[in-house]
Amino acid sequence: MLFPTVDFAIFFTLVFVGHWLLAPNARLWRWFMIAASYVFYAWWDWRFVPLLAGVSALAQGGAVVLDRFPDEGRRRLAMAGAVVAVTAPLALFKYYGFISLELANVFGSPPLPLAQLVLPVGVSFYTFMAISYVVDVYRRDTDVASPGDVFLYLSFFPHLVAGPIVRPEELIPQIATPRDPRSIDVAGSAWLVMGGLFKKVVISSYVSAQIVDPVFGDPGGHSAIEALLAIWGYAVVIYADFSGYTDIAIGVARLLGFDFPLNFDRPYSARTVQEFWRRWHMTLSRWLRDYLYIPFGGNRKGRTRTYVNLLLTMAIGGLWHGAAWTFVLWGTLHGAYLVVGQVVARRRTTGELHQPERARWRPWVQRLVTFHLVCLGWVLFRADSVGTAADLLGRLVAGWDDPTRLVTPVLVAVVLGMLAVQTLPVGASVAIRQRLAVMRPVPMGIALGTTLFLITTMGPQGVAPFIYFQF
Amino acid sequence: MSNVHDPRPGTMPAGRGLIVILVALLTWSLLFAPRLEEAAEVHDGGARRTASLIVLAPLAGLSDVVGLTRVTDGVQRAVGLDPDAQPGDEDLPVDPLPDVPTSPQPSPEDPSVDTPTPIRTPTPSRKLRVAIIGDSLAAGVGYFAGRVFDPTLSRVSRQGRISTGLSRPDYFDWPRAMERIIAGYRPDLVIVMIGENDGQHIRSSTGRIEAQAATTAWPPAYAERVREFMSIAVAGDARVVWVGLPVLRDRAKWSGIRRRNEIYAEAAAAIGDVEYLDAWDLFDAPDGGYTAYLHDGGRLQEVRTQDGVHFTPIGYTILVREIARLATERFGLDPATYSP
Numbered sequence: 001m002l003f004p005t006v007d008f009a010i011f012f013t014l015v016f017v018g019h020w021l022l023a024p025n026a027r028l029w030r031w032f033m034i035a036a037s038y039v040f041y042a043w044w045d046w047r048f049v050p051l052l053a054g055v056s057a058l059a060q061g062g063a064v065v066l067d068r069f070p071d072e073g074r075r076r077l078a079m080a081g082a083v084v085a086v087t088a089p090l091a092l093f094k095y096y097g098f099i100s101l102e103l104a105n106v107f108g109s110p111p112l113p114l115a116q117l118v119l120p121v122g123v124s125f126y127t128f129m130a131i132s133y134v135v136d137v138y139r140r141d142t143d144v145a146s147p148g149d150v151f152l153y154l155s156f157f158p159h160l161v162a163g164p165i166v167r168p169e170e171l172i173p174q175i176a177t178p179r180d181p182r183s184i185d186v187a188g189s190a191w192l193v194m195g196g197l198f199k200k201v202v203i204s205s206y207v208s209a210q211i212v213d214p215v216f217g218d219p220g221g222h223s224a225i226e227a228l229l230a231i232w233g234y235a236v237v238i239y240a241d242f243s244g245y246t247d248i249a250i251g252v253a254r255l256l257g258f259d260f261p262l263n264f265d266r267p268y269s270a271r272t273v274q275e276f277w278r279r280w281h282m283t284l285s286r287w288l289r290d291y292l293y294i295p296f297g298g299n300r301k302g303r304t305r306t307y308v309n310l311l312l313t314m315a316i317g318g319l320w321h322g323a324a325w326t327f328v329l330w331g332t333l334h335g336a337y338l339v340v341g342q343v344v345a346r347r348r349t350t351g352e353l354h355q356p357e358r359a360r361w362r363p364w365v366q367r368l369v370t371f372h373l374v375c376l377g378w379v380l381f382r383a384d385s386v387g388t389a390a391d392l393l394g395r396l397v398a399g400w401d402d403p404t405r406l407v408t409p410v411l412v413a414v415v416l417g418m419l420a421v422q423t424l425p426v427g428a429s430v431a432i433r434q435r436l437a438v439m440r441p442v443p444m445g446i447a448l449g450t451t452l453f454l455i456t457t458m459g460p461q462g463v464a465p466f467i468y469f470q471f
Numbered sequence: 472m473s474n475v476h477d478p479r480p481g482t483m484p485a486g487r488g489l490i491v492i493l494v495a496l497l498t499w500s501l502l503f504a505p506r507l508e509e510a511a512e513v514h515d516g517g518a519r520r521t522a523s524l525i526v527l528a529p530l531a532g533l534s535d536v537v538g539l540t541r542v543t544d545g546v547q548r549a550v551g552l553d554p555d556a557q558p559g560d561e562d563l564p565v566d567p568l569p570d571v572p573t574s575p576q577p578s579p580e581d582p583s584v585d586t587p588t589p590i591r592t593p594t595p596s597r598k599l600r601v602a603i604i605g606d607s608l609a610a611g612v613g614y615f616a617g618r619v620f621d622p623t624l625s626r627v628s629r630q631g632r633i634s635t636g637l638s639r640p641d642y643f644d645w646p647r648a649m650e651r652i653i654a655g656y657r658p659d660l661v662i663v664m665i666g667e668n669d670g671q672h673i674r675s676s677t678g679r680i681e682a683q684a685a686t687t688a689w690p691p692a693y694a695e696r697v698r699e700f701m702s703i704a705v706a707g708d709a710r711v712v713w714v715g716l717p718v719l720r721d722r723a724k725w726s727g728i729r730r731r732n733e734i735y736a737e738a739a740a741a742i743g744d745v746e747y748l749d750a751w752d753l754f755d756a757p758d759g760g761y762t763a764y765l766h767d768g769g770r771l772q773e774v775r776t777q778d779g780v781h782f783t784p785i786g787y788t789i790l791v792r793e794i795a796r797l798a799t800e801r802f803g804l805d806p807a808t809y810s811p
Contacts, residue, residue, distance in 0.1 A: 181484060186487070190491070452499040
């Protein structure tokens, strides 16, 4: 079920009523919410429901088993076994097709049967959360929860298909404690939902259709200016699409009385790539840090090993996005950015490099450079092959004399406007939210319904799935 | 409740929250009902369509009576939309059609005779104008045609519209659109790939059923539409490559797709300057079944997407290459116009 659909509006209204009516009866409420979340998931393809249930059962089974072992060795073994078990379906669905095809080309005939496996929606996200749960129980960061709590933790529909990746200690205590029906932040939630819908339905759809899809589909047929706007445009599209989804997810969860962690914080205002990763898909960044980088040794095993760990973590993060060399290169490129950033920072600390003088223009130059380093990565991320990425970048050099047809003043305004708002302070929208918060229910409903009408009028008839559903 | 505390400022109880949600949905439904009703009406039967219309018809009527429709039409015009446009005309944008001066072109003396006439040789100052027409498969061909056709010698106009076909002019009127494309863009080469969505009742532009699906009346009625469409496509001196439908993963659709392909091939054989490309044979497995893979350039490539209908970028590129080759073979298209 997609968020911006009539189906979801009806589904959510029913769930909202059931959730608050059943809240006093914890047992009944839990089963109701699990059932609702599984209906939400089955709406895509009911055949994957056993997979979600299976991963949940494996995670809980693994956590219970490892928790019973007193000695560290057996705990570690049980944790590793559980992590492998919950990760196996993800690996199979995500990488089997790629590996079988690559092997067929290496050996001349397929040693494994060729198969296009349909990737179950959200499998990456609930697998990551299952790993979090097992590892956190192993680390004694969280206690073994009840099976019902774990099943709901992994399937809770607002985060189910594209995050945010919520940690056990953030969500399980909220599941275990009845939510308070007397103080719901309706205005704040509505602001998030409407903003998310606007970003997805209007901005992402418009910029994709107008410039990104045509230029990335056929880089050779477009000018340098079109190529540049398509690259900037894709930076806007992926931000609007993914942060839009997350905003809706956080808003929907908040209407049910749950707090999700922030996932985006104006990422294109970052002055370094390291800062970018503190602002972009923040829950994935911290997941990679806590469950890959730190287990690899983090920065505890010397300088060289730190750099290797950074590269490895980001390359794996890239591969997680898809079984393609473009994603591996994208991740590795970001790993390299982070390594270079660390080297420069260290040399400045030791005096090998001089500290740059403070100047008012410097942060803006840093933002501009960081944004374009990120954009270079986005070219690899969006292109269907390394060759297409190279063609597109080549247009930035060779395409200045070619005619420019796709660039319109509205498009330029939308792309640059979306980038410019990232530099506004967080509080810029507070006044609107405060005005909404003091409205009575009926006027607030009319205002929101009218806003929704404007958003759906400006958007295309059918809304494409969110980009991150495929990961 | 363990987290009992005084309500936070700016918050409200769940009951009031429900009022907000219901009022918001009701407001949106009233404002958006005419467009939703229009979208529901073009669905081809089914319980969902019936249920949607039962709910939406009174809402749309109410919206009309209280004058909201005029307001919402005004809003649509203000954001650059045509409230009277057909539903299929509102989706992803297609390339704008510039007015192009008529190019001298060897013209067939009688378009009803199957004697292909050569296409003109393009130059950098007078590029080959290619128009790509049809449904989502054609939209894909359009996106990747530029990887095959040389942009210094050709210009590709993407006119593919998703979820369209020839059986539902009440959703999108392709013959009328084709007349506009021919008059405005004057293509030298028209590539048509359409019909995957056509396995349904054939309707008039007002929605009246003219031939029921899966009846003996359907094939001749559909063949008539195909012939009419081809005649419009060649009327402006364009050469047409009509791409047949490829093998699909869903075997239940095979007999319908094959029947439609026969209709396209027969119509193309009967009308001059229209050539049929058999995409089924191009992409099927050696045993005649469905495969997502094809050998190309010495490598096994994944050419079909996971939906079992559309193509990957490599698949579309292979298809466009075959289209260009056929255009060379039958219409004498200069091979320098594209990369082989």
